[in-house]
Amino acid sequence: MIVYATHKGGRYLNIADSLKEQPEGKRGIYINLTNRCNCACVFCLRPFKSFNEDNTLWLKEEPSVDTVKSEIDRIPWEYVKEIVFCGFGEPTQRLADLVELLGYVKKVRPDIPTRLNTNGLSDLEYGRDTAREFAGGILDTISISLNASNAERYLELTRAKFGIRSFDAMLDFAVNCKKYIKNVVLTVVDQVEDQPEIDACRKICHEKDVALRVRPYEES
Numbered sequence: 001m002i003v004y005a006t007h008k009g010g011r012y013l014n015i016a017d018s019l020k021e022q023p024e025g026k027r028g029i030y031i032n033l034t035n036r037c038n039c040a041c042v043f044c045l046r047p048f049k050s051f052n053e054d055n056t057l058w059l060k061e062e063p064s065v066d067t068v069k070s071e072i073d074r075i076p077w078e079y080v081k082e083i084v085f086c087g088f089g090e091p092t093q094r095l096a097d098l099v100e101l102l103g104y105v106k107k108v109r110p111d112i113p114t115r116l117n118t119n120g121l122s123d124l125e126y127g128r129d130t131a132r133e134f135a136g137g138i139l140d141t142i143s144i145s146l147n148a149s150n151a152e153r154y155l156e157l158t159r160a161k162f163g164i165r166s167f168d169a170m171l172d173f174a175v176n177c178k179k180y181i182k183n184v185v186l187t188v189v190d191q192v193e194d195q196p197e198i199d200a201c202r203k204i205c206h207e208k209d210v211a212l213r214v215r216p217y218e219e220s
Contacts, residue, residue: 001056002063003071004030012057019079026081031068033098035059037089039119040159041147043189057088065097069104077109084115092122095133102138113140120144120170124162131176139181143213144174146186149200175208184210 005018005027018027035058063071083105085091091098098116105114116139122130134142148154151167160166177184186208188201198214205212 002032002059002068003075004032004056006030014056015074015076015079019076026079028082028084029075029080030084030086031072031101032057032059032086032088033068033091033094033101034062034087035089036093037087037119038093038121038125038161039090041145042157042159059088062094065100068097068101072101072105072108077112080109080112082113082115083109084117086117090119090121091116092118092125092130095122095126095130099133099138102134103136106138114138115141115143117143118145119158119160120173121160121162121166123173124166124169129176131173131180134177135180141183141185142177142181143185143187144170144177146170146188146201146204146212148188149197149204153197171204171208174210178210185213186210187213187215190214
């Protein structure tokens, strides 16, 4: 599924079904660009569900930019509170396409907030400062997976392909994003970390002057 809404119980519905179940009110609309990821997080849903061609989120092939634009054009905007680029993997694996599509959303509906959910490792993926790609007001909020308060714990949880340097690179990326994006948020998962670890993450966010969101773990 390329474009969908989320509902209680961890369900992902296409927009038509979403409106049938909830005919009133605004909702977040999620755009899925890729299954690829440069992490293999121990708490990721992917290993715990049976992913096959029948799974609604698993992409049989990555959609083209034009295909995604066509899907965007069919969105019933009167029911939308936010557009979220998430990928079912890591959306910055398609960084150029992601940036183009963020710009397209702002072109057709500049009043709709945009958000990117990312692991924050795109600098290591591309070997350059990628935060500047989001300049120009195309992105209102970036949500970056902090996951842990230190490099060792981070690598244990994420199994990032870039190794121990991933943690510091992610934090550097978050700080750089503050130059171009109004809302920079780091996240941890509540059932993965205990309270002392969450408190340590909160201290990091305070030092970096970014927000912390403790997000609920989604059961398989």
